Structure formats: C-alpha cells, structure tokens
Amino acid sequence: MTSADRILVVDDEVQIRRALRTNLVVRGYDVIEASTGAQAVLAVTEDRPDLVLLDLGLPDLDGIDVLYGIRGLSTVPVIVLTVRDREQDKVEALDAGADDYVTKPFGMNELLARLRAQLRRATVADGADGPRVVATAAFSIDLVEGRARLGDGSTVHLTPKEWAIVELLARNPGRLVTQRQVLHHVWGEHYDTETHYLRGFMAQIRQKLEPDPVRPAFFVTEPGIGYRLEGVVDGPDEHSVPNADRDTGQDASRETGQDTGEVGP
Incomplete structure (x- = not known):
C-alpha cells in the first residue's frame, strides 16, 4: 500500500462510514464517502478511487445497478459490504462485477486483508502485461x-x-x-x-x-x-x-x- 491509495466508502449508514473512515485513515489511506448510488458513480468518475467499498442497500439505487454503473466506467476493484447473505445475492453481485463480497457484520481485520489483496492485484493488473x-x-x-x-x-x-x-x-x-x-x-x-x-x-x-x-x-x-x-x-x-x-x-x-x-x- 502507498499513502496515495484512495478508498471510496459507499454506505447510507453514518456509523458504518465513520468506522470505516477511522480504520482506513489511521492506516494511511485517503477516504472518500458517498451515501447514495448516484454519489458513488459520480465519485468514481471524478475522484478516481483505487478501490470501492459498496453497500447494496442504498436509498436511491439498488447496489447491483450501481455496480453495473461503475463497471461501465471503470475496472476499479469493488468489495461489496452488505447484510444480504443469500447465495443468490452473492452470485448476482459477483456476476455484476464485484471483486469480493463481505457480509455484515464483518471483522475489520478480515476486511482490511481483503482490501489489501485487491489493491495488490490491481497494481499487478496496471503493469505492462503481468508475469507469464x-x-x-x-x-x-x-x-x-x-x-x-x-x-x-x-x-x-x-x-x-x-x-x-x-x-x-x-x-x-x-x-x-x-x-x-x-x-x-x-x-x-x-x-x-x-x-x-x-x-x-x-x-x-x-x-x-x-x-x-x-x-x-x-x-x-x-x-x-x-x-x-x-x-x-x-x-x-x-x-x-x-x-x-x-x-x-x-x-x-x-x-x-x-x-x-x-x-x-
């Protein structure tokens, strides 16, 4: 990780956004927040985050639709954070373009490990051709x-x-x-x-x-x-x-x- 890694946190619950921001900032990440799907898509376009943490239960748009919107604009890694724990929901999100899926409540250490893993893979993908x-x-x-x-x-x-x-x-x-x-x-x-x-x-x-x-x-x-x-x-x-x-x-x-x-x- 570098200090420039920018994380977009998309969740309509203030407490969860605050907890994520606190844990991410103390580890050297820059954090952008969005509370609606429309704000999230706009932030991907304007702020160019290195990774997105996306809640599916947003007030204006379903998270799956937000995923499709993000994938139409960017290949940025997306980790879904949601209370939806049905197998069908997980498959739908992954097929829509999510890179990982974490159900709430979640352990912060596990989430941070998954976040680091996605950032590493994104760094490799941004290289020339990747290893043979x-x-x-x-x-x-x-x-x-x-x-x-x-x-x-x-x-x-x-x-x-x-x-x-x-x-x-x-x-x-x-x-x-x-x-x-x-x-x-x-x-x-x-x-x-x-x-x-x-x-x-x-x-x-x-x-x-x-x-x-x-x-x-x-x-x-x-x-x-x-x-x-x-x-x-x-x-x-x-x-x-x-x-x-x-x-x-x-x-x-x-x-x-x-x-x-x-x-x-």
Whole structure:
C-alpha cells in the first residue's frame, strides 16, 4: 500500500462510514464517502478511487445497478459490504462485477486483508502485461506456453477444458470466479446451470495439481458460488480474458466431458 491509495466508502449508514473512515485513515489511506448510488458513480468518475467499498442497500439505487454503473466506467476493484447473505445475492453481485463480497457484520481485520489483496492485484493488473508464469508452492502455470508444471519441473497433461478452467483462475488469482463465469468461458454463453460439469473437472484438476486433492489448498471452492486460485506467489493481469478455444498443446484425448472485530448494522 502507498499513502496515495484512495478508498471510496459507499454506505447510507453514518456509523458504518465513520468506522470505516477511522480504520482506513489511521492506516494511511485517503477516504472518500458517498451515501447514495448516484454519489458513488459520480465519485468514481471524478475522484478516481483505487478501490470501492459498496453497500447494496442504498436509498436511491439498488447496489447491483450501481455496480453495473461503475463497471461501465471503470475496472476499479469493488468489495461489496452488505447484510444480504443469500447465495443468490452473492452470485448476482459477483456476476455484476464485484471483486469480493463481505457480509455484515464483518471483522475489520478480515476486511482490511481483503482490501489489501485487491489493491495488490490491481497494481499487478496496471503493469505492462503481468508475469507469464503464475506460481504456487506446489505447481506453476505458464500462460504463454499453455502448460502446467509441478514443483519438480515435470509437465502435467491437462485436457483443453481443464486447461481453460485453470487458465481462467490463474488470470484471476485470489479472486472469486463464479460458476456461471466459468461455464460461459469454457462451454459458452448458453451454459448456466450445468454445475455438475464443474465438479467433475475440478476434481480432475485437483488430482493432477494439488498435493492433497481431498483437502485442496490452491483450487478452493466457495460452495454454491464458484472457485478461487489461492496461494499464488505472483499474480498476472486478472482483467485479461484468455481464449479458451485455442490449441494449448495439451492431451485432448483424455477429455471426458463430465469426469469425476465486527462492524455492521
């Protein structure tokens, strides 16, 4: 973090804005406040924040509509803060462009850790092209060559669809990618509910890359919502979208289709 990092706090509750401002300012962040959706969209345009903390329950606009408005203007990281805890609400917000989702009441330390993580990823994304290799303690993903390697240097043979999933997660390190986003990316826009495809392919990917597939440390599931690639040493440009249909040089003959302190209201 640098002292110039500017955080836009969007919440109609004065107490929550005050608590967030206090905790952020003492850690060296600049803070902008907005109490309505219209103010938030205007602030993104005029003040160019480095990150947005967005409540969904605003008095003038629904937070999802505000998200779409922000995404029409900027790729700034957005962390949703809300009392809405249904799985459907989380998926809707993530599909609308949120980078992370935190329910109220929330622990301040956890929120600050998520905020720092998003700022780090945004800094990497603003670099030239990002690193060509995404590395963890157990394996590495070469995004240029289209190959996965274990720690001993041996190449792991992935099917084209396995690679498409791995590559998508590798281009979004630590970021929650929804099931719908994976389905659309790998199978096409008409696939929305075939989540059993994902369970099978993720099991195969873990068997090939995780040291302990039963207790995965890197390809992490958010039940009912999506997946994250955790434990990445160097993160690439998470805003670029890979071409899932390109020839990666992987063994396509193995593809089977369906293998196995709190703040709040």
